[in-house]
Amino acid sequence: MSTTVSEIIVDTLVQAGAKRCYGIVGDTINHLTDAMRRSPLDWVHVRHEEVGALAAGGESYLTGELSVCAGTCGPGSLHFVNGIFESHRNGAPVLLIASDIDRRERGLDFPQELDQRRIYEQCSVFCAEIAHAEQARRITAMAAQAALNKHGVAVVIVAGDMFKERAQDALPWAVHRTTPVTRPGDAELDRLAELIAEAERITVYAGIGARSGRDQAVALAGRLKAPLVHTTRAKEFLEHDNPHNVGMNGILGNKAGFQAVNDCDLLICLGTDFAYTQFYPDHAKIVQIDTEVTHLGRRSPIDLGLVGDVGATLDALMPRIAPKSDDTHLRKALDTYADDLKRRDKTTDEPDATLIHPQFVAATLDRLADGDAAFTADGGSPMVWLLRHIQANGKRSFLTSLLHGTMANAYPQAIGMALAQPGRQVIALSGDGGMTMLMGDLLTLVQESVPVKILVFNNGSLGFVEMEQRIEGLLDSYTELKNPDFSKMAEACGLFGARVEHADALEEAMHRWLAHDGPALLDVKVNRMELVMPPKVEASQVASTAIFGTKAILNGRADEFLTLLKNNFWR
Incomplete structure (x- = not known):
């Protein structure tokens, strides 16, 4: 029994866990929204497509689950662009269905024609077009899988007339979720342990990439008698119930966080890609732990770069390091942080x-x-x-x-x-x-x-x-x-x-x-x-x-x- 491409796309999205789609109906997506009307997927009618992309990103950032937005060809899809960039950079698993003009009109400068792929490839983890009806489930599943596992926006481009095409849809393409755990090699961890043993004033600097390793990051700071500075994005999970917290670094940060980073002789960066070079120390050794090898050393020169999940890496590191006893550096940072809080309360x-x-x-x-x-x-x-x-x-x-x-x-x-x-x-x-x-x-x-x-x-x-x-x-x-x-x-x-x-x-x-x-x-x-x-x-x-x-x-x-x-x- 054949099914329309619209129905296949919607069913695949529902199977991937999507609950709602944000957009404005009309023109090239009418068949898609009609399929949604007959599905468990809710349609959220926004007044501007940028709002739809931002709303989808807010939903996915909060839940970690897939959300969807869909736009008509030309200006409809283009209005999503800024919200898509925002959501992608936040790591929100959003899937955008960007419709296009009918295939028979392509290449003829038809009204509202544009190259969707060239636009969205720079702000997505996946961008592909459904060129044949039999590809509908496979490409939609691949897009959802990429968004969920690579933590970013995926884009599926569909010509308006393609939504009405029918396919046999015989193969059960599905969306797979993975939870890989990575850590550095033993020799790399031994080298990090040596740097820690040699250092006298250590500061731990943690970012959004330390979310799943929050407890390990706090434990590391405790063992090293190190102040723990967090980025703005890590405030949510590192500010509270953390006896080593001394606040944030950067232009929006506080004095204690700034000084703890600049006064150390070893800075251990955990899951942070903080962009502003002027807020890294000039004379300290720097170690960076990140899941992305391309992030290592791209903000500031580093002495050691390790690829691994923060939690798994620190679990493997802790048995290799002895507790520090000198808490002078930590005490100084905590005293400054207490003064920061008093000044904040005064303002x-x-x-x-x-x-x-x-x-x-x-x-x-x-x-x-x-x-x-x-x-x-x-x-x-x-x-x-x-x-x-x-x-x-x-x-x-x-x-x-x-x-x-x-x-x-x-x-x-x-x-x-x-x-x-x-x-x-x-x-x-x-x-x-x-x-x-x-x-x-x-x-x-x-x-x-x-x-x-x-x-x-x-x-x-x-x-x-x-x-x-x-x-x-x-x-x-x-x-x-x-x-x-x-x-x-x-x-x-x-x-x-x-x-x-x-x-x-x-x-x-x-x-x-x-x-x-x-x-x-x-x-x-x-x-x-x-x-x-x-x-x-x-x-x-x-x-x-x-x-x-x-x-x-x-x-x-x-x-x-x-x-x-x-x-x-x-x-």
């Missing part, structure tokens, strides 16, 4: 009821949100407030755009997270720039009954860009935003909406917003003149900011410069 004290600092907003949310809430944040300053002021506890989840650095990712990703785990509190920290970029899908929250809670940090500007310009010694230009009252806009779309303009009204409004049974938006007017302070302020940054001040005064904007100083340095 969240609200001194003026008429001025709302974003740190205070994030700290209030941290206190009022559920203990197992899932958080997303837009690229830019909302991401900073989440990473610095929302605390991990082993139950909370965090997703930010740290690798792709996109705007408007937060509440679209939250859509997929909320659909994947109904009943869990899902909160999106959005900037006003990000919100206004993709705010049409507020309607999706209502139409699909997705109870996402959106917190808008409304400072009337592209705040992170403004900060970048000032640190470069430039006058901030073209960053101002003329915003609506987001709470009224939300209400017009059918959401709960509330607005806060004074700090003393924040807590009560946040209680009502979080308690609302359904999608809700809280619009908070926060201070525009806010700096994101790095863990170490360089002399060049001070000089550049002084240049900004001089230019501001000469251009009649002295009040802005004085406000910047008052809100950030005179508090």
Whole structure:
């Protein structure tokens, strides 16, 4: 008995564990969506395809399971591109069905014709076209298998007329999941043990690749009396219940994390591909353990590179190393970290009821949100407030755009997270720039009954860009935003909406917003003149900011410069 290609694709996706598909119906995918209508696969009707890709990525990042999005030919599929890049770089197993024009029109510059493969090969672990109906199940299964096992996006290209083709579908192609365990050879582990024995000040630096080896990483730090520094993406699982934690490294990090990395004589990097060379130590020996050989030494020169899973590698290493007794390096880092936390808590004290600092907003949310809430944040300053002021506890989840650095990712990703785990509190920290970029899908929250809670940090500007310009010694230009009252806009779309303009009204409004049974938006007017302070302020940054001040005064904007100083340095 023959079956249509559409039905084969949908059945294969269901067998692979997919629960829903995000997209906009029409044109070349009508037969595909009709097959979905008759299947257990739910269709999530978004208003912009980029939101669909971000939502699918949010779902898959949270669950580790396959999610799907599908687009019509030409602009329909192209609108997915940024969300696909974001999801792929996050390691989310998403499968995109990118439809194409009918085969008989190819090569003739037909309307909406484009080369899908050339576009998607650069942001996928698998990209192939179903060229014959008999390939439908095999290629779809291979795509799902690649997405799930290689942890990235897979793309299946299908011509519009191919969806209607019929195939015998006799062979039982299936999706296989594997859990390989790899570790370095004995000689390599012996060499690492020698480096550890020779070192006096060891720091462990762990990233997202250490997720499955979390306990082993903490145990290693304990045996070596080493501070454990984590990347921003590893905050979720390394910040809590970790007596060796001293925070984060990098521009969004803290002083203790920065110093622990720079003051060591041996840095052991576990599952991290942290990209910024200037935050690696200049004089220490560096060891890097990663599952990808191409990651070894690509960010900073290293003395030893090992390929292996963090957990398995450390299990094999621990019997080879003797416990360290000198905890001077660790104590120094922990003392600095305690000071960092005191300074952080001080910045969240609200001194003026008429001025709302974003740190205070994030700290209030941290206190009022559920203990197992899932958080997303837009690229830019909302991401900073989440990473610095929302605390991990082993139950909370965090997703930010740290690798792709996109705007408007937060509440679209939250859509997929909320659909994947109904009943869990899902909160999106959005900037006003990000919100206004993709705010049409507020309607999706209502139409699909997705109870996402959106917190808008409304400072009337592209705040992170403004900060970048000032640190470069430039006058901030073209960053101002003329915003609506987001709470009224939300209400017009059918959401709960509330607005806060004074700090003393924040807590009560946040209680009502979080308690609302359904999608809700809280619009908070926060201070525009806010700096994101790095863990170490360089002399060049001070000089550049002084240049900004001089230019501001000469251009009649002295009040802005004085406000910047008052809100950030005179508090």
